[in-house]
Amino acid sequence: MSPNKGEGQIDIEIEVKAYAEDLAAIETRLQRLGAVFTGAVHQTDRYFNHPQRDFAQTDEALRIRIADDRAFMTYKGRKFDRLSKTREEIEVAVGDAAAATRLLERLGFTPVAAVRKLRRMYELGEFIICLDDVAGLGTFVEVEARGVDTIEKARDGALALLEQLKLHRTERRSYLELLLEASGSRTR
Numbered sequence: 001m002s003p004n005k006g007e008g009q010i011d012i013e014i015e016v017k018a019y020a021e022d023l024a025a026i027e028t029r030l031q032r033l034g035a036v037f038t039g040a041v042h043q044t045d046r047y048f049n050h051p052q053r054d055f056a057q058t059d060e061a062l063r064i065r066i067a068d069d070r071a072f073m074t075y076k077g078r079k080f081d082r083l084s085k086t087r088e089e090i091e092v093a094v095g096d097a098a099a100a101t102r103l104l105e106r107l108g109f110t111p112v113a114a115v116r117k118l119r120r121m122y123e124l125g126e127f128i129i130c131l132d133d134v135a136g137l138g139t140f141v142e143v144e145a146r147g148v149d150t151i152e153k154a155r156d157g158a159l160a161l162l163e164q165l166k167l168h169r170t171e172r173r174s175y176l177e178l179l180l181e182a183s184g185s186r187t188r
Contacts (some may be wrong), residue, residue: 013076013089014145014154019166023131023139029118029165034123043067046101046116047176051108061176062109066096071097084155084174113185115175126154127161137178141167 020026031037042067049055055062061076070093077088093102105111116135121128130142143156143161162170171178 011089011091012151013085013087014158015085015141015142016083016155016158016162017085017142017171018162019169019171020131020139020167022143023120023133023141026131026141026165026167030122030124030129033124033164035122035129038041038121038123040118040120041067043117043119045175047112048104048109049134051110061174062104064094064100064104066097071095071100074093075102079172080151081155082172083159085174086151086155108130112178113179115179117175124161127158129161134175134180137175140171
C-alpha cells in the first residue's frame, strides 16, 4: 500500500505487525469496531537475492507474489524507522510469474525462499488489516495505513489499532526474515 503515490513521488508502505494467537477473536473485535471484510486470498511470495549485493545486509527485498490467479513483482527498500516496517515499495503486476522468475534468474538473481500464507483482509477507516496464517511461522495481524498525511501519524495510528485489538507483541521483521531465522538460514 502506498499512500504517497503520484508522478515524481516515492511510494511508501506504512505497516505494523503483531503476533496473534486467536485470529477468530481478532475478527470478532474488528467486526465490533466496524471493519469491513474485503476477502481472503492464498499468497505465495517468492524472494530473490541480488547478484551483487546481499539484501539481508542492505535491508531490501525483491519478491514475486502469486495471489490466487494474479502475480506481482515487488521491490521493498530499507525500513525507515525502528517501530514499523515503513519503507519504499515499488510494485508492478506481471502476467506470468514463471516467466518473471526465469527473467530474474537469467539476470543473476537467486531464489532465497518462499513464504506461503492464507490472508483474510479487512478495511477500517484509513487502514487495511490483514489476518495472516503463515506456513511454518503461525498467525499474525498486519495493519497498513493508506491515504495519510504523514508517515508518523499513520504509523502511530496503526500501532494504536493493534492496541485496540489487544495485540501487544509487535514484530518488525518480515515474514521472510522470520522464516529464514526459524530454518537457521541467514541468506536473503
